[in-house]
Amino acid sequence: MTGSLRVAADAGRIDWDALITQARIAMTKAYAPYSGYPVGAAAKLDTGTMVSGCNVENASYGVGLCAECTLVGQLQMSGGGRIAAFVCVNGSGELITPCGRCRQLLYEFAAETMYVRTARGVVTMDELLPQAFGPKDLDQGKDQGKDDDLHQGLNVDSQQH
Numbered sequence: 766m767t768g769s770l771r772v773a774a775d776a777g778r779i780d781w782d783a784l785i786t787q788a789r790i791a792m793t794k795a796y797a798p799y800s801g802y803p804v805g806a807a808a809k810l811d812t813g814t815m816v817s818g819c820n821v822e823n824a825s826y827g828v829g830l831c832a833e834c835t836l837v838g839q840l841q842m843s844g845g846g847r848i849a850a851f852v853c854v855n856g857s858g859e860l861i862t863p864c865g866r867c868r869q870l871l872y873e874f875a876a877e878t879m880y881v882r883t884a885r886g887v888v889t890m891d892e893l894l895p896q897a898f899g900p901k902d903l904d905q906g907k908d909q910g911k912d913d914d915l916h917q918g919l920n921v922d923s924q925q926h
């Protein structure tokens with residue numbers, strides 16, 4: 766089976782209706798007095814556990830939490846795990862795609878292949894956030910930080926400016 770066929774077959778085994786129902790229930794708990802735009806999110810972990818979240822806004826607008834924020838908080842609090850499937854919905858219960866910041870939040874906890882059902886169909890996390898920055902990049906950066914030659918090279922350069 767080719768890669769894309771396997772992806773389609775795996776995604777087809779997910780109970781999306783159950784996940785969307787959970788997201789809609791979560792959306793009813795949203796605290797969104799400022800935007801008037803409630804959001805609910807739900808994820809199925811590779812452990813089988815279901816977690817959900819809703820947006821929680823704030824009088825200091827910029828510090829409001831997206832539904833995905835509270836979802837990853839619940840994920841960690843409920844013992845951790847990797848997200849195998851994810852959906853989020855708006856106040857009408859319709860599918861929306863996670864905002865940019867939330868794609869990064871979700872990526873941190875994504876399973877090897879994580880499926881996201883959107884209004885345009887099922888996509889993978891890698892398709893939603895291509896060339897993502899993640900934990901592996903931090904590992905590489907740490908190794909390079911110990912490279913004295915590189916540091917000296919950077920110092921020389923900075924002295925020239």
Ligand SMILES: O=c1ccn([C@H]2C[C@H](O)[C@@H](CO)O2)c(=O)[nH]1
Nearest residue numbers: 800802804820831832863864867
């Ligand atoms: O992926 C998203 C996009 C938006 N929102 C929230 C943030 C804000 O409370 C409201 C309007 O942007 O929707 C989410 O929870 N998740």
